[in-house]
Amino acid sequence: MDIFVLSREDHCRCTLDSCPSVIADRRIASLKPHEAVAALAEEGPTTPFVNRVAKATEVDPAYRRAGVAKIFVQKILEGQSTRDRPHWDWPIYGIGTVIHGIREKKEPQDDEILQYLFASYPAIIDVISRSFMRFIPWNLYGLSRRCLVAWMICAYVAAKDPEMKWKMYDEKTLTLVKFCWADTSPDFLLRVYPAKLLMYMTEESTDGKPNPPDRLEKFAKVLGSMPAFTSSLAFILKGKKLTELMLWHEIAVVRSLISEWHPFAKPFLEGDIPKLVMAAIRRFMKTHPDEEFGGLLEEGELLAVQFILACPPSDTMKNFIYLLNDTCLIEVAVEGLKLASIQSPPGSLLPKGSGTFCLIFSTISHALSVTGSRCECGCNFRSSPEFTEAARAAIERVGLQKLLSLSLVINNWQYFMESLGALSNVLGVSGTSVRERHRLDRKCCNVACPARTSGKRSEKKSACQKCQSVYYCDRECQKKDWSKHKSECATFAQERESKESE
Structure with a gap:
């Protein structure tokens, strides 16, 4: 099945002998790799045959050895677009398959091919940038084309060449990255590619090779308006059809932005991004109860901690209180604790890594214990009546705080008592206080009530x-x-x- 749907004729499912797709399939099946590459050189850039050669290139190194990469680049630099589609769409798909194919199965001559593609990158991006706005309608083909461009740039990033990485933080690339991400519907399945690309471009280097130190400042300059970027992010997080992988990447983008460059934290907080993130995680858990969402919980916990820490010391407690009062952080955290417990053998200690939200509960407990003007560990946490009330109300609002009922679903009862159970006792949370909180709310x-036990909401x-x-x-x-x-x-x-x- 084809991933990117860029035109009707390229992906026709009929079996007529005159169908361009049928002809392309038969041609590629009848030709050896070097013959197919020779035929490609004589082919127009937008025909189904270009698509079929690109697909074959990813799985068969013989196409790379036959020089297919140079043909794809030539078609991008010299081809002519038609009225309704660009000449570069299938050739950039081909370049992406070449790079991905090399990652899967690298051969000695592939280093030379990569260097050629790296050297051609600025010219390729220039061609796409000059004509990109003509071919991005808000329909299936436009959405797919945005994702295709993001996928191709992702291939370059994934090559992990240190010199290439530094080249990719130019204004034209960053503008394409922003546009592909911001203008792709959150309900579009291939949206994972723009989200993954934005994450790659903003996160800290994981391969030991440093990224440009000013990359986020450059990205912020391309964004132009931070409120507009925040609004786009808010719109995406409200998407009802986000898959677990798509949502994970969107949250990872937010986390990498605020962890790497703190000025992003303030507008995200002002735009209620933490609230929308936690609501999106809760919505996914409720609509996909049988799916694995441990990765989402892990990313959600790390993001919550980052929003607390990625701010001036004077705002630490203000942001903490915001997370407790205005987001469903504790509701998600309880689910994380329950999931970690269910996945651990009965009687064993819960893992204390990310995703269990033990860190959130222990941080709340620690903040409540810091009553003086200075903490021995040097942290910025301080207890206050406002913080105590926010923590108590957040736990009461979960509506699951009768410890007896929780014991039925949590295997590691002893460990639970040491985390959320102990914290509930310190704050004076009881069945009566939970009832009073629901009355006030x-x-x-x-x-x-099903609205309290199953998460269903009454109208x-x-x-x-x-x-x-x-x-x-x-x-x-x-x-x-x-x-x-x-x-x-x-x-x-x-x-x-x-x-x-x-």
């Missing part, structure tokens, strides 16, 4: 007719909670009447 106060909340202070999804929830509410109903009613008479 106007959430259903029925302990067994309508009804207040108790007498006290008008306790809320339920429906009459059934109200009946189940009456045994607990009847002792407080009169008190709440009296309090309400007193406030109305003032």
Whole structure:
């Protein structure tokens, strides 16, 4: 199956002898690699045959040995675009398959091929940049073409050549990277390529070869407007069809930006990006309960910690309180703790690495313990009434804080008591306080309500007719909670009447 769909005729599924795709398939099957490359040199740049040679190049090194890379570059530099499509789309696909093929199975002569492609890169990017805006309609072909360009640039980045990496932080490349990322729908399956590319271009080097020290400053200059970039990021994170891999890459982009260059942290916080990230993780967990989302939890925890640390010392606690009050961080964190417990043998200690959110819970506990003006470890955490209340409210809002009910799903009960359980005790979280929090937040106060136990949300909340202070999804929830509410109903009613008479 073809990955990139750039035109109707290139991917026709009919079996007619006159179909260009059928003809291209038969030609490539009948020719030896060196014959196919020779035929490619005489072919127009936008025909299905170019696509078939590009696909064959990735799996058969004989095409590289026959000089296919030079033919692809020649078609990009000398070809002519038609009215509705660029001449470079299938040739850049071919260049990408050459580089990916070398990564999979490198041969002695491949170093020379890579050096040729590296030397040709500026000219290739120049050709794409000059005509890119003509061929990017907001349809299937335009979206696929954006992702194809991102995929090709990804191939260059993945080659991990130190000199090549430094060349790629020019204004034209960064502009293409930004455009492919910002203008590809979050619901488009191939969006993973622009997201992966942006992550590659912004993250810290992982191969021991340094990236340009000013790369993020250059990227910020290309962005032009940070609010616009933040808005694009917010729109993407709200996408309902993001896969686990797509979402992971988007979160990794945010984390690499703020960890590598702190000025990104402030506009992201002002744009509620942490809130949207945590909401996206929660949404994915609820809509894909049977899928593996440990990687998302790991990236989410690292991002939360980064938002706390990637700021001036004076803002550390302010940002921490924001994460507790305005995001579903603790709800996601509880899921991380549960997942880590389920994946660990009963009786064993939970792993303390990223994704379990043990770090978040231990950091909250540590901050609560720092009551003086200076901590012995030199951190910027400080306890305060505002922080204590934010931590207590966040744990109460999860709605799962009856430790007995959690013990049914958590194997490592002892370890759980040492993390979230112990923290709940320190903060005075109890079944009563959880109930009160739900009352204040106007959430259903029925302990067994599906909205509290399964994560489902009710569309309508009804207040108790007498006290008008306790809320339920429906009459059934109200009946189940009456045994607990009847002792407080009169008190709440009296309090309400007193406030109305003032």
